[in-house]
Amino acid sequence: MKKGLLLFIFLCILLCSCTHKKMAFNKRQWIKGKNRYYMVDSLCEKLNAEKxxxxxxVDFLGDPKLERTQKDTVVYYWLKSEGFLTVWILYIYFDEDGNFISAEVVCED
Structure with a gap:
């Protein structure tokens, strides 16, 4: 019985920590590096709408501290979930002329 209760509590904590809470994009918090993971859905909607x-x-989001470019067609920003230290990255893709194509969030171990 005691083991079952402990297992239940552990599973509840695990489930709660894996949920993705969403926040509206806030430029000030983004620049400070706070809550980026939780604002990314709102940010991607904005990027897709405004093109x-x-x-x-880069002016809007600030210079990525760890920028990776491939012929200036990809830039990424580190995101960080507060649950289990999982690191997520926002990739933003551009065409050869620097026009926005798409953005995606990727989990990298």
Whole structure:
């Protein structure tokens, strides 16, 4: 009985920590590196709606501290979930002219 209760409590904690809470995009918090993981859905909606170019996005989001470029067609920003230290990355893709194509969030172990 005691083991079953402990297992139930552990599973409840695990389930609660895996849920994705959402927040509206807030530029000030983004620049400070706070809650990026929770704002990313709202940010991706904004990027898809406004179709900013590469320089506008970098001006808007700030210079990525760990930027990776491939012919200036990819830039990424580190995101961090507060649950179990999982690291997520926002990849933003551009065409050869620097126009926004898409954004995706990827979990990297």
């Amino acid at each position: 900013l170019n590469r320089s506008e996005i």
